[in-house]
Amino acid sequence: MILREWGEKQNPANKAYFVASLLWLVLLSSGCSQPAATCYQQPRADLSGALAYAADDELEFQYPLPELGLKDYPEPARFCKASRGSNRKYHAAEDYHLPAGTPVYAFADGVISFSGRMGGYGWLIIIDHPQANIYSLYGHLSPSRWKLKSGAVEKGDLIGYLGDSDENGGSAKNPLVTHLHFGIRAGQRTDYSGQGEWRWMAGWIKPCPSDVGWLKPSQVITGQEIPPGGFPEPEGSLFEKWGEELILSLFNVGGGLVALIYSLKKKKTFISIFATAMLALAGGVFSIKGTRGYYALFAMAVLGLGIVIYQYLQKRNEEQGEGEGREAQEEQGQQ
């Protein structure tokens, strides 16, 4: 209905109105809300006595770098620190500056739910701690050194090492100061999407980190307290939490299906190959970015490949059939 009207009266005023409405919707959904007051002036983490937390087996939590209280290091990015510039973002973790090769330990008992390369983090490890309903995030680890890949861990278990400045998310051209980006969040990794401000591997985000479940790590460790039933997860509608991921997945999976059905019906080999390649590519990007739905994309890519092979064989059979038919006709003609 709207589309028909739009087609009927394509005057400039209508166009402007349409574009303005779209812009307004985009602005509305991009979250212009002001972060809560808790986002400002978070005191610097008190790291004294870090060794004591690691030494006491009775305690639930310890710092992931036990010796960090003993070292002198430059001013690290605090929890909720605001970035400079107009596109203000907030730091969802605490940074602990130590040299590359420093061992990193599990902050509590738990199960590794992710261990792998991840964009700006170099190597990233996530540990779920269901007993407290939190997960912990260790970023800028070393991809080239030993690291734990999966399984259950106990508090204080070695999980990996800090990465060099050219492999910890930095590069030879743009080195990144060697440090641990350590985050703690209410809920488990799978409670969060792989895209948008609610993404599970978030580092710097638009909303106030504590509004989307991030906790101040040093406070959790010094507090040593688990609320009854575990740390409560942040409130947020399904769309707020998963919006971007839902749209991306629906768009890609839906588009892929349409392309597959179209190429199957029309028997266009080129379109089938193109669709298959795009599906495989989207699946790869999704899996690197941690977006859900990449299994479906890979499965459809395999299906697409099957269609391409099937169509190729069918075409060859038809051509052979035609060839044989012609031969038979020619034979008949000679007789």
Ligand SMILES: [Zn+2]
């Ligand atoms: Zn950081």
